[in-house]
Amino acid sequence: PGVRWVWPDGGPRSGTFGVAGFGFNLVPGSLLQLTFGPVLCTEVEYHCSTAVIATVHSVGVAPGEVSVCASNDGGRHVGPSCPFLFYDNEARIGIDLSTDQKISFLQSQMLNLRRGISQLQAGMVNVQRLEGEIRGSLGAIEAHEFEALPPLAAPFREGESPPVQVVPRDNHDAVDGRLAGKTVVGSTVVENRSAKTQVKRSRMDRELKIFISSTFRDMQEEREVLVKRVLPKLRKVCESRDVTLSYVDFRWGVTDVQNEQATTLLMCLRELDKCDVLLGCCGERYGWCLSQHWQRSPSASDDLLKRSIALASKEFPWVEQYADRSVTEIEMRTVLDGLPPSRAAWFYLRDAYYVEDVPNDKKPLYRCEGESEAAKLASLKAAIADSRYPSAPYAAPAQLETMVYAEILAYIDDTFPAGSELSPLDSARFRHEAFAKRLLRVLVSDAASHSLLALDKHVAAADTPHPLVVVGESGMGKSALLANWSQRLREHHPEHVVITHWIGCSAASSDYVSILRRIMQELQAQLSDFCATVPTSPEQVVEGFVAFLERLLAKHKRQRLVIVIDALDSIDERANAHELLWLPHTFPPSIRVVLSTCDTSNDKCWSVLQRRPHQLVRLASLSEPSRISFMRTYLALSSKKLNDAQEATIAAAQQTGVPRYLQTLLDDISLWGEFDELDAKIGTDLRANSTAELYEIVLERIEKDHSDGQKGLMQHFCSFICASRRGLNLDTELSVLLEDKGFEPHQWAVLVLVLDELLSSAAGLLRFSNRDIRTAVERRYLAEPSRRRRVHAELAQLFARTPDFDARKVEELPYQYEQAEDWVRLKECLSDLRMFHKLYTPANKFDLFRYWRVALANVQADVVQCYTQALNQKDHYPADELVADLIYRVAYLLEEMAKYDGAEAVYTKARYFYELGSQTLAVAKVNYSLARLQIV
Numbered sequence: 001p002g003v004r005w006v007w008p009d010g011g012p013r014s015g016t017f018g019v020a021g022f023g024f025n026l027v028p029g030s031l032l033q034l035t036f037g038p039v040l041c042t043e044v045e046y047h048c049s050t051a052v053i054a055t056v057h058s059v060g061v062a063p064g065e066v067s068v069c070a071s072n073d074g075g076r077h078v079g080p081s082c083p084f085l086f087y088d089n090e091a092r093i094g095i096d097l098s099t100d101q102k103i104s105f106l107q108s109q110m111l112n113l114r115r116g117i118s119q120l121q122a123g124m125v126n127v128q129r130l131e132g133e134i135r136g137s138l139g140a141i142e143a144h145e146f147e148a149l150p151p152l153a154a155p156f157r158e159g160e161s162p163p164v165q166v167v168p169r170d171n172h173d174a175v176d177g178r179l180a181g182k183t184v185v186g187s188t189v190v191e192n193r194s195a196k197t198q199v200k201r202s203r204m205d206r207e208l209k210i211f212i213s214s215t216f217r218d219m220q221e222e223r224e225v226l227v228k229r230v231l232p233k234l235r236k237v238c239e240s241r242d243v244t245l246s247y248v249d250f251r252w253g254v255t256d257v258q259n260e261q262a263t264t265l266l267m268c269l270r271e272l273d274k275c276d277v278l279l280g281c282c283g284e285r286y287g288w289c290l291s292q293h294w295q296r297s298p299s300a301s302d303d304l305l306k307r308s309i310a311l312a313s314k315e316f317p318w319v320e321q322y323a324d325r326s327v328t329e330i331e332m333r334t335v336l337d338g339l340p341p342s343r344a345a346w347f348y349l350r351d352a353y354y355v356e357d358v359p360n361d362k363k364p365l366y367r368c369e370g371e372s373e374a375a376k377l378a379s380l381k382a383a384i385a386d387s388r389y390p391s392a393p394y395a396a397p398a399q400l401e402t403m404v405y406a407e408i409l410a411y412i413d414d415t416f417p418a419g420s421e422l423s424p425l426d427s428a429r430f431r432h433e434a435f436a437k438r439l440l441r442v443l444v445s446d447a448a449s450h451s452l453l454a455l456d457k458h459v460a461a462a463d464t465p466h467p468l469v470v471v472g473e474s475g476m477g478k479s480a481l482l483a484n485w486s487q488r489l490r491e492h493h494p495e496h497v498v499i500t501h502w503i504g505c506s507a508a509s510s511d512y513v514s515i516l517r518r519i520m521q522e523l524q525a526q527l528s529d530f531c532a533t534v535p536t537s538p539e540q541v542v543e544g545f546v547a548f549l550e551r552l553l554a555k556h557k558r559q560r561l562v563i564v565i566d567a568l569d570s571i572d573e574r575a576n577a578h579e580l581l582w583l584p585h586t587f588p589p590s591i592r593v594v595l596s597t598c599d600t601s602n603d604k605c606w607s608v609l610q611r612r613p614h615q616l617v618r619l620a621s622l623s624e625p626s627r628i629s630f631m632r633t634y635l636a637l638s639s640k641k642l643n644d645a646q647e648a649t650i651a652a653a654q655q656t657g658v659p660r661y662l663q664t665l666l667d668d669i670s671l672w673g674e675f676d677e678l679d680a681k682i683g684t685d686l687r688a689n690s691t692a693e694l695y696e697i698v699l700e701r702i703e704k705d706h707s708d709g710q711k712g713l714m715q716h717f718c719s720f721i722c723a724s725r726r727g728l729n730l731d732t733e734l735s736v737l738l739e740d741k742g743f744e745p746h747q748w749a750v751l752v753l754v755l756d757e758l759l760s761s762a763a764g765l766l767r768f769s770n771r772d773i774r775t776a777v778e779r780r781y782l783a784e785p786s787r788r789r790r791v792h793a794e795l796a797q798l799f800a801r802t803p804d805f806d807a808r809k810v811e812e813l814p815y816q817y818e819q820a821e822d823w824v825r826l827k828e829c830l831s832d833l834r835m836f837h838k839l840y841t842p843a844n845k846f847d848l849f850r851y852w853r854v855a856l857a858n859v860q861a862d863v864v865q866c867y868t869q870a871l872n873q874k875d876h877y878p879a880d881e882l883v884a885d886l887i888y889r890v891a892y893l894l895e896e897m898a899k900y901d902g903a904e905a906v907y908t909k910a911r912y913f914y915e916l917g918s919q920t921l922a923v924a925k926v927n928y929s930l931a932r933l934q935i936v
Contacts, residue, residue, distance in 0.1 A: 001025040001070040002079035003034070010085035013061040019084075021052050023070055031074040036084050037066025040075075061086045206416065206430065208238060210247040210408070211272045213331040214281035218366040220674075221397035222281050222350075223249060227671065228705055230404050232754050237409060241416045242430045244437075248275060248639050265308040265327055269316050271639045272334055277411065278345040279404060280332050282381060284352055284366060286373035287326035326373075329380050336387050346407050347384045347391040354396060425521050428506065435505035439483035448481060454617045455485050458592060459496070459562055465586040469609055471599035472619035474771050475660025475691050478596040479566050481619065486564050496560045497526050497553075503567040504760045504769060510572040512582045513538045516545050519563060523549060527556050538575075542582045546591070553590050561591045568597040568605040570760075570770075573726070574811070576846075578604035585612055598771075621657030630659065634666055646682060653686050660772065661691040667757070668698050695758075695776035706754050715781045716741050717751050722777040723791045725815040727765030729808070734766065737798055792820035805878075810838040814851050823859040826851060831866040833886060837878040840893055852897070864894060864902030871909070884913035888926065900933055907933075 003023040011017050021034060028046040034054045035041065043055040052070075067081040212226055231247055238245040248271045272278070290302050306323070313319040318339060322330050335345040355366040368374040384391050390407075394400050422430055451470070458468040470478050479502065486500050499522045501515055508514040520534045520541075529552060535541050553561055571577050587593055597605045599618070622630060628651050635641055642650070656662045665685050672681045688694035703714040720737050721728055728734040730752065738748050752759075752766075760769040768774045782788040796816035802809045814835070817826035829835055830851055839848040852863060867890050870876065877883060891906035907930050914922040 001027070001072050003068050003070050003082050004080075005082050006068055006084055009083070010087055011056060011058065013058055013063050013086040013088065016055065016057050019054050019056055021054055021068065021070065022050060023079075024050055025072070025079070026050065026052055026070060027072040029072070031072060033071055033075060035069050035071075035075070035078075037061065037086070058086065063087055206241075206243045208243055208245045208277065208412070208415070209275045210245070210277045210279060211275040211331075212247060212249050212279050212281075213272075213328060215283065215285045215287040215326075215328050218283050218285045219281055222400055224705075225397050225401050226279065226404060228754065229401050229750065230408070232750070232756065233405060234408055234412070236752075236756065237412060238416075241412065241418070241420070242422045242427050243412070243416050244434050246638070248272070250639065263308070263311065265312040265319070265330065266315060267639070268327065268331060269312055269319070269334070272331060273341065276343055277408065278332070278335050278343060280345065280347040280384070281350065281400075282347065282377070282384070283350040284355060284368050284377070286368055286377040286380075287328035289326035289329075289373065289376065290324050292370055292372040325376060325380075329376070332380065332384070335389065336383050344411055345389045346404070347389060348400060348403065349381060349384070349391060349393050351393060351395045357396075425518075425525060428508070428518055429522070429525075431506045432500060432502050432509070435502045436483045436487070436500060439480045440487055448484075451481055451617050451619065452485055452488075454615075455594065456489075458594065458615060459489065459493075459560065463589055464592060464615070465589070466613040466615060467587070467593035467595050468615040468617060470594065470596040470617045470619065471606065473600070473658070474598050475658045476619045476621070477659035478619060480659060482564050482566050482594065482596060486562070489562065493560075495558075496562055497523060497558055498562045498564070499523065499526070500564040501566065503565065503570045506761070510570060510760075512571060512575070512577045513541050515565065515571075516541050516582065520545070520548050523552055523561065527552055527558070529556065546584055546587065549591060550588055559590060562594070563591065564594045566596045568595055569603050571605070574807075578608070580605060580608045622659060622662070623657075624651045627651040627656050627662060630662055631666060634663060635670070638670055640670060646679065649682060650686065655686075655689055655691075658691060660770070661688075661694055664691060664694050664698065668694075668701065671701075691772040692775035692779065695773050696780050698758075699776060699780055702751075702754055706750050712741070713738075713743055713748055714751065716743070717748055717755075718777045719781045719787075719791045720795065721759075721766055721768065722774055722782060723788070723795055723816075723819070724765075724767070725812050727761075727767030730766055733798060733808075737794065740794075789820045792816045793822065796820055796822065796825070805834045805838050807838075810835065810844070814839075814847070818851060818854055821858070823855055826855045827859055827861050827866065830855065831870050833870050833873075833876050833890075834878045836867075836870075836890065836893075837881055837886065840889055848893075849897070863897060864899050864905075867894065867906070868902070871906070884910055884917065884919070884922065887913060888922075888929075891929070895929070895933065904930065904933055
């Protein structure tokens with residue numbers, strides 16, 4: 001830890017006094033201490049990692065300057081220090097200064113004081129929140145409950161805390177109704193502050209929407225912090241609680257036409273009406289309001305605002321009373337005046353001195369517009385201070401991140417506490433429904449009607465034993481088509497049981513056993529029949545899948561079950577799931593199955609399905625009218641809109657015919673904060689001729705926004721994930737690799753949150769959610785062959801350090817050696833009997849053959865000699881297999897590789913060990929194998 005400065009910066013050499021210290025990396029605990037030269041301070045009051053208050057007991061210390069140091073481990077290690085001056089008690093050491101020196105000295109002292117005040121205010125955020133919660137709890141106590149509390153002993157005397165009296169909100173007889181719901185401390189009346197509101201939610205109502213309210217031009221940094229840093233972290237917390245989080249940020253999204261039609265304010269209030277939380281930020285700028293002399297000489301802006309208020313007041317009549325106020329204040333008044341619906345709110349007031357650090361050419365944007373606006377702003381801040389909602393000061397936008405995160409996290413903990421998560425089945429259903437919800441209402445292709453008709457015919461057909469397969473290039477909208485169609489099918493045919501499964505929406509969604517088990521469980525839940533037990537072993541699940549479904553349907557006399565499995569090409573490849581051996585070729589008349597996959601030549605699932613009987617629906621590109629409809633529908637979900645010219649520019653680009661490209665472009669520009677530069681941003685994105693190229697632009701933007709000056713962080717983070725075969729475990733693999741590169745967890749943790757939309761988690765492993773992202777990463781970070789080989793080599797070193805030959809080491813280590821073109825180590829890895837034991841199985845033997853072919857093509861080696869030498873190294877035998885059985889399997893592999901001479905020798909050795917163990921049947925098995933080789 002380090003100490004940057006202290007306040008005051010001096011104290012008497014004999015006596016006891018308090019000093020506020022400001023630094024970094026301060027950790028609470030009994031070992032935290034500060035030293036002022038020879039004086040050790042163990043009485044340290046911890047406020048946050050950057051602020052503490054120390055009690056200094058100085059006795060006869062020599063006057064003069066000393067160093068202030070901090071330690072988190074009882075003094076063993078200290079960091080950077082700052083000076084402190086001990087002076088005589090009677091008279092502080094005097095120094096003759098010139099007038100200019102005194103002015104400079106006093107200005108520095110004033111600046112330090114302001115910084116100290118800001119730091120102390122930041123440290124009081126948690127205290128204020130706790131105070132608000134306690135006051136809110138006291139205010140909620142009913143009168144008879146309060147009377148039952150022990151009586152106060154006596155009136156307080158000077159130096160003691162005043163008694164606290166709570167006036168119930170509904171008690172207007174005993175006291176003045178104006179004090180209802182307030183706390184009386186001594187003779188002072190304080191409004192109870194609590195941001196929380198008691199909104200009843202159903203168990204499955206698990207959505208949280210946040211509205212960001214502030215002026216625009218002077219609050220760009222604050223909104224960037226909230227949108228790019230705070231909300232991604234909160235969204236991750238919400239996902240762990242089975243909650244979806246969204247936000248409204250109106251920096252752009254209101255078109256020129258809407259401005260001309262004066263609908264801006266109405267749109268804001270409508271969106272605010274749908275939100276659960278308001279975050280309000282105030283600086284020294286008041287915002288858009290009627291000018292001071294609008295009655296005498298109104299401007300065009302005044303006329304537009306008057307029309308906006310008039311239009312909004314038709315739907316929200318209360319707006320009329322604030323006709324002379326700014327749009328920002330009107331937004332905040334919805335909660336300050338307690339207007340329905342009830343919602344939570346927090347307000348943050350920026351330090352007025354922040355403008356001093358702003359470049360001179362931008363300072364006018366941060367200062368108040370005039371005297372009239374300044375008075376209204378002061379009135380608004382006073383209303384915030386007097387309201388029941390908590391408010392807190394902050395010194396700079398960066399400080400806002402910690403404050404807002406703590407407040408909203410507490411709100412989430414209160415509204416959706418840990419432990420209130422859904423059951424495994426409900427949680428899976430919630431995640432699948434949330435995934436599908438993002439796909440709904442964006443299907444606008446005029447060609448989609450033909451696809452929808454084909455899907456309807458498949459379900460309605462009298463006898464269709466084979467599945468229908470929806471194919472198309474990556475990003476063509478297969479998932480959106482199926483989401484909209486399945487939703488429509490439920491509405492039009494409530495007698496059907498419809499089960500949708502979206503591979504990639506959760507960690508377990510890509511495992512074939514989990515897919516089949518979830519379909520079984522979902523059918524049980526929809527039919528409310530849990531009598532039958534869903535099997536657990538993979539073999540039982542696969543064998544009994546169709547029969548299980550048929551029995552339940554027949555029992556409840558349901559004639560149609562529709563199963564939709566989306567994105568088969570993204571299924572977890574382990575256990576050769578891409579071969580689709582787990583998926584029946586035909587289904588009974590009561591079951592209809594719809595699948596989707598990419599139709600690329602290298603897609604294993606599509607290759608398998610082509611060899612099976614199936615019906616086919618192939619998707620085409622979006623037409624230009626469909627692209628415009630897509631844009632309007634999709635942006636409306638985040639309360640944004642492009643103008644006609646912008647829509648036309650995007651729709652005219654050929655590449656926007658691919659829905660994924662179009663959606664990625666819209667997501668990227670939605671994060672753009674400068675409306676005036678939006679046209680240029682659209683032009684930049686449209687220079688990408690493919691979705692992969694567009695993702696490269698997205699990666700560049702994320703790299704600039706979140707690298708925090710750490711050179712190469714984004715490159716290493718994405719490269720390691722991309723170079724892995726199946727993905728990487730965040731805690732045990734990716735974090736180790738990044739720490740080896742010198743990156744601390746707090747430096748890369750934000751990337752996990754920001755890249756959340758680009759990543760998917762399969763069986764706990766992070767990987768990119770589609771091929772286009774992976775291609776973009778390869779182009780941007782792994783284009784050079786030497787760089788690519790080096791990354792694979794680093795991954796190989798990671799897995800080589802793992803002592804056990806677990807599943808992760810087996811699937812990654814030989815693959816990484818192959819990609820790193822380290823043929824010698826690949827040969828040694830395959831020769832290791834512990835690796836052979838894991839690879840020579842029905843699920844992995846094809847990998848083993850392929851690795852040997854590649855290795856032998858690049859290095860001179862004899863497979864027989866490699867395994868013969870390995871069999872002589874008994875310390876490398878796997879512990880969970882008999883020696884004779886292991887030798888027999890090696891011989892069988894050599895036979896399959898047409899190494900007959902070597903197979904004969906190894907079979908003979910296996911027979912010797914079986915004879916030693918008197919295993920007669922095993923000896924006969926070896927003799928049969930030798931006979932097969934025409935040796936016996």
